[in-house]
Amino acid sequence: MRRVTVLLAALLLCTPSLVAHAQDAVTIGFDEAGFPGLHSQWPTEIVPGAQGGALRTDGFTTWWEQPLQLEGSRFVGASLWAALESYPSDREVPAREATPASFLNQADGKRGFDLYIDTYGRWGLRLATSRGMETLAAPARFPVYQWTKIGFSADPATGTIALFQDGKVVSTGRFKAGAAWLPAQAPLKLARSWRDAKMGEARVNLLNGAFDDLTVSQDVGRADALQARDAEPAASISQSLATPASRFAADPLRPRFHAIPPANWTNEPHGLVLVNGRYHLFYQRTPNGPFKTQMHWGHMSSPDLVNWTHQRDALFPTLQTDTVGFDMKGIWSGDVIVSGGQALAYYTSVNHGGVFNPGVSVAVSNDPKLQHWEKRGPILDTAQVRDFRDPYLWKEDGAWNMIIGAAYEGHGGLDYYRCEDGDGPTCWKHRDRFAATPFQAMDEPGSTIWEMPVFEALGDRRVLVANPIGGRISKYGLAATRAVYWVGEWAHGAFTPDASAPQPLDVIPGHLSPAVARRPDGVLVGIGIVDERRSPQAQIDAGWAHTFSLPREWFLTSGGHALGQRPIEGLKTLRADAVGAAQSSLVVRGERLLGDFGRQAELQARFVAGARAPYGVVIGASPDGQEQTQILYDPATREIVVDKSRSTLSMSGEGPEVLRGKLDTQAFGEPLAWRVFVDGSVVDVFLGNGAAFSFRIYPSRADASLIGLAAQDIVTVESATMWRLKAAKVDYDLD
Template sequence: MNLTFEPTSLNGSTQIATQFRQPDFTPGVIGRAWRSDGFSSSVSAPLTLDAHRGFTIETWIALESYPSDAEVPVNALKPASFLNQADGRRGFDLYVDMFGRWGFRLSTPDGNQRIIATLPFPLARWALVGVTFDPAAGLARLFLDGKPVGEMRTRAGKPFVPAPGDLHVGLSWQDAELGIFRVNGLNAAFDEVRVFDRALAPSEIEWDARAVIPPNAAASLAVPASRFATDLARPVFHAMPSANWTNEPHGFVRRGNEWHIFYQRTPNGPYKTEMHWGHMASKDLVNWTYLPDALWPTLQTDTFGFDMKGIWSGDVVIGSHGLAYAFYTSVNHSRDLFNPGISVALSADPDLRTWRKRGPIIDAKGLRDFRDPYVWEEGGEWRMIVGAAMPGGGGGLAYYRCANIDDLKCWKKQPRIAPFERMDIGSDIWEMPVFEPIGQNKYILVANPIGGSVSKYGDKATRAVYWIGRWDGSAFTPDQLAPKLLDLIPGHLSPTVARDRAGTLEAIGIVDERRSTRAQKAAGWAHVFSLPRAWRLLDDGMTLGQSPLPALAELRDPSRRLSGVLSELAGDSMIGDLGASSELIVNFEGDVGSHPYGIILATSREGEETTRLMYDPATRSITLDKRKSSISSDAEGPMLLSGSYDEAAFGKPRTFHVFIDHSVVDVFINDAAAFSFRIYPVRSDSTRLGVIGATAATVRYEGWAMRPSSFVSDVVLR
């Protein structure tokens, strides 16, 4: 058998399963490779093995990431299969688990026997895997790149016990399930599966490996543009991973001339389990390079790893000697071994690609729970705050200090830095804290309270809140105990920050999905990052101002522009169509009157789909009306949202600066107030723009179609 993925060799006997419109193919080692998506795709082909003759199987594999699984202890894992023709008691299975442990299972009359490879399976490069079994000699061998990596003895003369059915590529014989998802698929590329009806000699296996010099795997592991080419919801100029699931960006740091952002990632499908730290880099915060995952769960023993259940959010800082430190939340399956814990990894790389884990440094002693460290240097020592569930109930922060960041034991817990019980809004725990100087000798403290009376779609919606106040090195005194809302309307949360060369705080958060899990599965991706926002303290000394990144103007398409002036508005006025990715600036000049006014977005030609954004001067409130945003039933959450607007701080709304990128919208008012949200129009013509108002004001508008950002895949380790 010689299974290749060339168009001329595929026939009706080879079945390629995928939920997408067509299978993914990328450059391979020999010719064209099949690119699995990690959760929905697999290949099957007929295969008959003689129980007595023996066999050899060879295939080229480029594995981007180890497979996922449900969050279960090691003995309950269900590994993924590179290749198998098996059930529980018959056949063979060439497998790999979520920790990179891999091997070969073979069924004989004496039961199942295994070869376990001595080293983890390599990531982000092409590898030639080979398996041989000689029943007469009772010997099975496992090879990697032509070299033996394990063998096992069976009783000589005992046959192989084949399993019925097809050979499967990228599909395990047993599913690990998480809700509606199969989570033990493979995120990989495969090229040329060859099966021989005899056991090749080791010299022949070595010759096969030497006969071909495999190419760089970057192009092979890049997600083909065809996968999402017809997806009307997928943004094109917002930062996001190339596929699958993401959540909070964090570890935002500038090193030299390059920005790095680390983020929560499940690389194998649009579901949440066993977090990795994804990694992207940019020189301008507009165009991005995908880099290899920075961190993922590992084991220190056969059954235990301090972060075996996930590499959750944290922070990256650069020490005075240039070494980078990644502080992250680690969880495992023990009762008390730093579960949860704050762990640290180090990188000496200029491009922060490779990291060495040092292990856990802080446990949650004295707290009900904690997560998401934020670290800074001050006064010659290091400080850390961690989002916490406080011992007396409610959310708050734990605070630690350390004189020597290289000393794992130096972090000492400090007294509370603020009256959290009076600042909390009824949550159970705070997440993703940020603490930075903001100007006028003041600091900003940002947190994301969750749980308790806070829920995603409740009256207290999950969102980022902040306080402005004074910091004396040991205590934070907020100007007011009640938090302010980072965004006027819920939809954006968990911002991470870093400073540009001028010292301006740049912030990027997550704009999470507001559609069903079923829709996320069908899309093959979930969540998107917000556009970068520049933060500053407004003149009142109490309010955060947020502006869009000026560099985004580079994406404007000057050939697709609209502009104009409207006077004496008496209602809705449509002004043009710039497509699904656009930027619009609308200025209301003069007397706006007392009636609501605003803008119309993502509107179809006949108005079946439309989104309306209005300001009401009488109530001083912003209203987002999504009741007709989509004719699909997949959208979730309230469709009519309202938020109060502080005219004293932000000024009367004059300038609406809006970025529309398919399903994500970022809004800036007067370059001061901001919010982001999701919409899911399904009509391809839902791209028209307009203005709302019954006002004598003069309305000037200008807009551009936006070109996609550049996203380059560089997943191969150097």
């Protein structure tokens, strides 16, 4: 059993306080089910550690503290093992205004000691003395994704102060003559600073990691033992930093077979790329909590787009000087290409003003697993447009092309560059025209900028996808944020769309910003975000926010003029039974529940043509109908209607209760064939020949898991088949 140990020359345990008084030692075991002094949203999370069990913290609710009194005239020292998944978050402020987190402190800002670390990995010791505050800064950024033993010692008798890491002294200082150190009248805290940085009610500067073998001592005879790294870590980083499965095991709303980050905040997926037979998906991430700040590039990979392995964050904000970094405010979306035997990540880098804010920056990886990246710096700025973000690249006729979502005066569009002579950072030349049709004519009325563009060939035609936002377009406004597309021709370096007005990628808003990759068979596959439709507080209470869509195959319909989407075949491997529960020749009027297939289910239904009134399916239904969601097609108006007015009894839902969208029956046909996936709170629907949409529901009742058919008049159902679906396999490869 590994223990947190507090060793004082004079110590008495007065539960729950630690008070200097007697010759004694106090231990608190990490392997115990209860952990006195622990603050956490979750039951105590004990993971394999450096020497045994370790305390896993989540980055926004977890810390440990105990009252502790120390004597300022005597030696003081501390050490601990720490493994960080990420640097602490912070408010997006300039470096000089950062609020550091803390590995360990007994401090109040004016007195005590603080083993601190900030959002850029700068760490060290602050020690209050009677002659002023002494600061020892470590010379190198703290390593993430590895077990590291750190600590300090301070001895007024000899006048020495030392900061150490993995058995070596990395920084030293001295007390001013006659000075003593000044203990604080504050508790000893692990993984929480003496000063919080907050966004709303959320603490953002806690630590996301694992901690083992904490020692605090006033026995000068233990100075060498505090410093020594006398053993190698017993556990792998993948074992120690995997999000414990128990954290979300009881959450019925968390998806089980959709791609989803291990915890906390995610945003758009991007940079989907196939390398050596494995798909790599990068995505926007705050690793320290379900709130958006200091964006990272998260990273997961898959052999089949169904089962996923979580990998190290690929990119995160850094500084190049003490105060300036070209991506210090966040690593926003971009794209990954493979060229010349290496992977190149082109991303939107954001700082706090000056040149290249925002900019397009480049990082390079020669790692077969794409785990390790070297930043090369910014290459483009917004010289040609008012604002831009989210580069997308493709190669054609031996040259690389890049489009970037852009803002012009009064409308959105694209900024276009071409690289004729290689992949180097100096090769990009601006082109004045990407589309033959003016962007203002192509734009959704009232938008201010386009995000997350995609441009790909489907057969001998081209598809452009973008996400207009801003202005009159908002998540819950009359003009909803959504992905749109154009189909057209590419010739002589210009795209000519069939029509200037865009078409919606999905029938109903809820899924947007897809990333795409081509399978070995040439089929284009997209994965987007299905964003939250519940309150920020509900997201914090859940411990995670947003998820990704099921992977969708893209193809052209309607004579090559419309983009169709269908689920990939590999999703059939999730079916728990080889043969589903099937019914046929059903006559439905009103609702006809088909059974309880759990929170992870698939329904396939085929309706008989000729219905004159709305028909469709009901999901997330309780036996008494108090909670349920209906998805209907109205033949009279050719609308899809998602009725969420009884979707949940919870008060945390947001957005419209009824969603409507026109179905292009000329492109996709009458929706007689339905395929519906339910996975906790996310629903993916595929209709007819290529219509698709995804949305969120949040049933509150434990029994709201029935699915069935619905019709406002008589409709005949040729067949209906239901399956329980298994959770996808999830692994970690962080070493």
